[in-house]
Amino acid sequence: MHLLQASGIRRKYGSLQVLKGIDLDVAQGEVVAIVGASGAGKSTFLHILGTLDRPEEGHVFIENTNVFTQKDKDLARFRNEKIGFIFQFHNLLAEFTALENACMPGYIHGNMPEREILKRGKELLDLLGLAHRMNHLPSQLSGGEQQRVAVARALLNKPSIVLADEPSGNLDSQNAVELHQLFFRLRNETGQTFVIVTHNEDLAGMADRRLVMQDGLMLS
Numbered sequence: 163m164h165l166l167q168a169s170g171i172r173r174k175y176g177s178l179q180v181l182k183g184i185d186l187d188v189a190q191g192e193v194v195a196i197v198g199a200s201g202a203g204k205s206t207f208l209h210i211l212g213t214l215d216r217p218e219e220g221h222v223f224i225e226n227t228n229v230f231t232q233k234d235k236d237l238a239r240f241r242n243e244k245i246g247f248i249f250q251f252h253n254l255l256a257e258f259t260a261l262e263n264a265c266m267p268g269y270i271h272g273n274m275p276e277r278e279i280l281k282r283g284k285e286l287l288d289l290l291g292l293a294h295r296m297n298h299l300p301s302q303l304s305g306g307e308q309q310r311v312a313v314a315r316a317l318l319n320k321p322s323i324v325l326a327d328e329p330s331g332n333l334d335s336q337n338a339v340e341l342h343q344l345f346f347r348l349r350n351e352t353g354q355t356f357v358i359v360t361h362n363e364d365l366a367g368m369a370d371r372r373l374v375m376q377d378g379l380m381l382s
């Protein structure tokens with residue numbers, strides 16, 4: 163059984179058929195990269211995998227849950243618990259420290275005692291080489307450090323899967339390489355599963371599978 167199974171995903175905006183029937187199976191512990199020309203539909207597909215958007219047709223199963231049969235409220239809870247997101251622009255909250263930002267999904271989730279949330283946040287920031295930056299505000303961190311805080315935030319609730327959309331798109335090449343290595347380290351050490359949309363061919367080449375999207379279809 164796959165960790166994630168998407169089948170027959172179709173989505174249109176107005177008369178534009180952006181996704182034309184896409185299937186994707188992802189195994190536990192896999193790192194899958196999706197590449198393709200601008201406008202191919204990669205972000206639209208990733209948003210659907212992340213339950214941020216609903217398809218017109220098709221199904222997504224994550225850990226055996228048929229996600230879109232859930233009501234919006236249940237889906238929001240499921241998303242917070244099971245899915246970690248990393249975007250090109252990290253969207254850290256400017257008035258909160260690195261630690262507070264990393265802990266945010268734990269506070270939203272509301273199931274873990276605060277002590278445990280803080281413990282997990284500190285452990286993750288430590289793992290990501292940010293032990294000495296926990297009490298800094300985002301504005302006091304470099305771009306690479308900010309993106310690593312976003313990675314810690316994505317991992318806080320121990321998600322089943324992390325979805326990343328151009329995660330290194332805003333980083334210089336050195337920081338990009340470090341971030342990419344971090345993904346594989348997390349996979350190797352914790353079995354974390356990733357689906358990553360990227361234009362970065364070095365990252366795509368390192369992935370277990372490099373899939374190509376074109377005009378709303380998955381080519382390989």
Ligand SMILES: Nc1ncnc2c1ncn2[C@@H]1O[C@H](COP(=O)(O)OP(=O)(O)OP(=O)(O)O)[C@@H](O)[C@H]1O
Pocket residue numbers: 175180198199200201202203204205206207
């Ligand atoms: N909310 C929206 N309303 C209307 N059209 C949209 C919307 N979101 C995306 N589109 C269109 O859908 C198509 C696919 O967009 P998408 O962002 O999924 O592509 P992409 O492959 O991720 O591109 P890029 O590599 O440039 O990020 C594009 O033609 C885009 O203009």
